[in-house]
Amino acid sequence: GQQLNQSPQSMFIQEGEDVSMNCTSSSIFNTWLWYKQDPGEGPVLLIALYKAGELTSNGRLTAQFGITRKDSFLNISASIPSDVGIYFCAGPTGNQFYFGTGTSLTVIP
Amino acid sequence: EAQVTQNPRYLITVTGKKLTVTCSQNMNHEYMSWYRQDPGLGLRQIYYSMNVEVTDKGDVPEGYKVSRKEKRNFPLILESPSPNQTSLYFCASSLTGAKYGYTFGSGTRLTVV
Numbered sequence: 001g002q003q004l005n006q007s008p009q010s011m012f013i014q015e016g017e018d019v020s021m022n023c024t025s026s027s028i029f030n031t032w033l034w035y036k037q038d039p040g041e042g043p044v045l046l047i048a049l050y051k052a053g054e055l056t057s058n059g060r061l062t063a064q065f066g067i068t069r070k071d072s073f074l075n076i077s078a079s080i081p082s083d084v085g086i087y088f089c090a091g092p093t094g095n096q097f098y099f100g101t102g103t104s105l106t107v108i109p
Numbered sequence: 110e111a112q113v114t115q116n117p118r119y120l121i122t123v124t125g126k127k128l129t130v131t132c133s134q135n136m137n138h139e140y141m142s143w144y145r146q147d148p149g150l151g152l153r154q155i156y157y158s159m160n161v162e163v164t165d166k167g168d169v170p171e172g173y174k175v176s177r178k179e180k181r182n183f184p185l186i187l188e189s190p191s192p193n194q195t196s197l198y199f200c201a202s203s204l205t206g207a208k209y210g211y212t213f214g215s216g217t218r219l220t221v222v
Contacts (some may be wrong), residue, residue: 001168004151031208042113042199042213043152050208088151092207095159096167097142099152 002027004089004100012106019076021103023089032072033090034063035099043088043099047074079107111136113214115200121220122190130185130217132200140203141183142167142211143175145196152199158183159206190221 006023013019023032031050035043047058049065049072056063064073072089084107089100113134122128134141142157144167154167158177172194174186183202187194197218201211 001153006151033210035210040216042201042215044213045210048210090210095140095157095165095207097154097157097207097211098168099144101149101151 001096002091002093002098004091004098006087006089006100006103008103009101010104010106012108013079015079015081015107015109017079019079019083019105020073021075021087021105022071022073023100024071025091026070027093028069029091029093030069031092032063032065034061034072034074035088035090037086037088037102039085046087076105079105081107081109083107111212113200113202113212115198115214115217117217118215119218121222123222124191125189128187128190128219130187130198130200130219132183132185132214133181134183134200134202134212135181136202136204136212137180138202138204138212139180140206140211141177142201142203142207143173143183143185144199144201145169145194146199146216147196155185155198190219192221195219195221 037043047063054065086102143155144152156175158164200214
């Protein structure tokens, strides 16, 4: 199956700091999705990207579809305690759906 | 409320004892899918279904069965569970397919001893 690698694996940041994380694939995707998983819950869709180079925002979150179509980036500005969780990139290939390995975010008040 | 409901939330069972994890969605979604989540591996797709009676294997189907007899339900069956199937399982559904993302249930934590 497809491999989606996320970095960093984990982050510990101070409240108010900006966060950047990325996701890379060994093959091309035509859609990139970013999910957040709160402890004890299922992932929730944050942002969807459908075109190479596309930049899309959702509140303090901004995601970009890399121009090579093999990567995507997620930025969180002015982090707050409720940003804590695991962030996953994901992408479909046909009807199959692949998730990245996840970036765990801890925000220190 | 639009949701995907899984049951049970927690399950401890013994090796070889058949079990079923139920999944139901109330959004009239065509697509449904099962995932398992393991530390360091992210979520991996087990099986998916595009419609009633239409299912296909995901990345890690070995040891699992599914059925889609009704649009709203998509149970996951472990005929003979083994300890390596200890994991966190998620059911998900989508109106039009993977491209627009899935809505996930709250998960089932399965322990096989």
